[in-house]
Amino acid sequence: MNDSSRRKAVHPRPTPADLPLAGPGSDPASVRAHLAQADPRTLLMSLTHLTRNPEYLTRFAAVCDPANVESGGARPEADELRDLLTAVLTGEHPAAADAGPMPTGLFQQMASTYAHEPVDDEFIPLLLDQCGFANLPGTPEAPAPDRPRPPEGFHVVVIGAGLSGICAGVKLGEAGYSYRIYDRNKDVGGTWLTNIYPGVGVDTPSHFYSYSFEIMPDWPEFYSKGSYVLDYLHRCADGHGVRDHVTFETEVLSCAYHEATGRWLVTTRGPDGVESTEWADAVVTAMGFFQGSVRPDIPGLDDFAGPAVHTADWDPDIDLSGKRVAMIGTGASAMQVGPAVVDDVAALTVFQRTPSWIMPRRKDDLTVSDGARWAMRHVPYYAEWFRFITYWLASDSNFVRVVVDPEWTMPDVSVSAASEAMRQWLLAYAREELADRPDLFDKAIPAYPPFGKRILRDSNWYRMLRREHVDLVTSPIERITPGGLVTADGTETPADVLILATGYQVLPMLDKIRITGRGGAELADVWGFDDPRAHLGLTVPGFPNLFVLGGPNSAPNHGAGVNIISEAQVHYVLGCLSLLHERGARAIEPRQDVHDAYNEAVAQALEQRVWSHPSVRSYYQNSKGRVVVSNPWRLVDYWSMMRSPNPEDHIVS
Known part of the structure; x- marks a missing residue:
């Protein structure tokens, strides 16, 4: 992105030229307080990027160790690097603002340190482009396409x-x-305009599910709700005409x-x-x-007496309060809408054809801290490097888990050693979440290998299933009556409302x-x-x-x-x-x-x-x-x- 297009960006990003910070809240004490809430790995990348000092990568490498990331360890190192970055941001220590483009080798070393594994040469062009670094001042130069102007009237x-x-x-x-x-x-807005069911949101990290040329600093959650995604798309469309x-x-x-x-x-x-x-x-x-939307081909569906609403065609006026709700489906939309409505309904019966593999919750509170959002807005390169780690962990690092090893000895349940390790991790999470409900564990675990179908992010699904007024039914639906659903085992479940979480064409x-x-x-x-x-x-x-x-x-x-x-x-x-x-x-x-x-x-x-x-x-x-x-x-x-x-x-x- 060239300088002129960056000035027109809906979400301008800070550069070394914006340092030292000025204005209210730019004093060292205030800056240091903001940095205390920001991710130390990403701060290390900003510090190194601004100073061009590769020694910091060795000195503070502990903050990038996954064990420390999960446990909140490496506190002395994290505190020291925050002090150093505060000095750079406030002008007490100069940044390398006039040093020209960063050497590609240093950029690659930084990426490998952050990822805590080698980042090979083949990734560098993609990272420069898709993480927002391309032609940003102080980053490795990336070739821009030299395209002819289109003919008049094309x-x-x-x-x-x-x-x-x-x-x-x-x-x-x-x-x-x-x-x-x-x-x-x-x-x-596309799907984010039309999908308004309760709980709708991204299951891709918000800081990654966005345009590389419009990196937004103000996502309120790491996995934001659909209304925020729609607002982002609206602002991008408006800002670019x-x-x-x-x-x-x-x-x-x-x-x-x-x-x-x-x-x-x-x-x-x-x-x-x-x-x-x-x-x-x-x-x-x-x-x-x-x-x-795809409506299920179930006898009697049109005869159901109450509302029958598909997640893709949600009626915002539907009232679920105190109702007996039957939800058909356990895919991505069900995974979001079920936990979102469970507190409102008198009873929720989930009809499952095939269970889904569910990724563990990283933590209960997925809100982006004020300090992290401040860093996105004010610390040069913070947003770009944070986008890098979301790509690295949520995308191609998973590829090894979908590749079949023809020599693998457990082909019925997994496709390789990496696939089996993934399966065991998912199983351990399910066992932990459903420890007191072995009956649910048996129902909720897929028979196919992880990633065989869309893998889903847990939004309190297991915790929802454990609720006293929630039932998970795996017997196939035989027919729908005006007052409920009848399964193949002869059981009739009364229902006031049907939620059809049955997918899309x-x-x-x-x-x-x-x-x-x-x-x-x-x-x-x-x-x-x-x-x-x-x-x-x-x-x-x-x-x-x-x-x-x-x-x-x-x-x-x-x-x-x-x-x-x-x-x-x-x-x-x-x-x-x-x-x-x-x-x-x-x-x-x-x-x-x-x-x-x-x-x-x-x-x-x-x-x-x-x-x-x-x-x-x-x-x-x-x-x-x-x-x-x-x-x-x-x-x-x-x-x-x-x-x-x-x-x-x-x-x-």
Whole structure:
């Protein structure tokens, strides 16, 4: 990010030029008091980054030892480094503000110290870009793409104004493109606008689930509620002028490619029912993986006498107070809504088909301290380094746990030694949480390996199950009556309200839009009902200048990182368009043989991933069991693939 774009940022970040601190609360005593609440590992990175003194990494290495992080140890070292950083921030000790870009070797040494393990060379470009360091003063220089300005009148249509659509709008605008975003909702925000069920929030660390170019210092919790995420997206869209390019309450009905002009004719329908058309030189779909709620196919559901509400279509006026509530499902939304409503209801019966693996709570209070938020706002490099550790611990560090070891001796329950260690850790947590309820433990533990399905973060799920007025039912639901549910064992459970936490439609992808490419070929026919494939998860032969953000096999299901995927794919889109302009061409699409070879590589890699385990059935798979959602590689691998399109892999005409 260059200096001019940083000045326009919605969330400006401190730099060495802002030192020494000035204004109220900048005296040494006040600064030291703030730092007392901030993370000492991250403070060590800021101190080293500001002073360029690598000796601090050895001197204070104990604060980065995971044992000390968990126990709150290494107090003498932590106190001393806080004193030193206070001196730097207040001007008592000078920072290395004019030293030029930091040597990459020192940056890598800092990352390895913080992670408490080696951070290899391959990660450095991703860290500079995705942790917000790129071209920030005093950090290693990262190459910026030298892209040509788009031709006058070159117009892009984006479908969807959620996380990916807003990102596309920001980057298209920065690159000088004319663009228009269409969204069926009344505002920007995508899933964070439409999902309003109780307890909705991120299960990815908030400081990571955000844009690298808009690192926000004021997340109130490490895993923030949906309203805060939505507010963040609103401010990003407004601050970068994206909202001015969005047409709301409008559905895209079709996109038809015209070979004679090399343009797409996009047909939309507005809130008044009137259809309109618009020409576009490129189309970017940014509709996300989830395309609406899935209601369970259970006999009698429509006959239920009380309210039956899906988590994806939550009615904010529904009153659960004192009601007997039956919740169907134990996935991600159930994991949040159940604990959020348990105190309000008279009885909560949870109907489970398959249990989920649950990540332990790090601590009961997940509120970000005032001191940590102060450090995010005032201490140079603190926010960027904290984002680094959330990526490192929540994303690619998990990858080893999803890779199948063909020599592993316990293939029924895990896929490798790392997978088994993960399983034992999760089991130990469940035993601790359910120590007095062995009946629940037997019901709540999955039979498939960890990460086979989406792994979930505990939001008091186990503690909710232990409540006296909560019951967990594993017998299949046979039918629903006007007054309750009947299971296969003959038991009838009375209910006043049904909560359907039964998931979202993933397949068929893009089925709401008729997309027609070269020769009149329809994408729905090319993909079939549930067998989509794309080159790099993004482009399809025969459909020039069409880019599918969040397309087939592009989800990082080994950990957090949807935000990285979105930014990487948008970066690749801009690279493809730049290639067009450089060659004076109109159309770009992947070669069929390149597309096929890539998808064969995906298939071979997925055979050695936990998502293909024979015990697993999930929304990652299509009706034949082929994994169509998950990306089989690390985030760093996929991010690297998306740096620049290979001209030889494409037909450019």
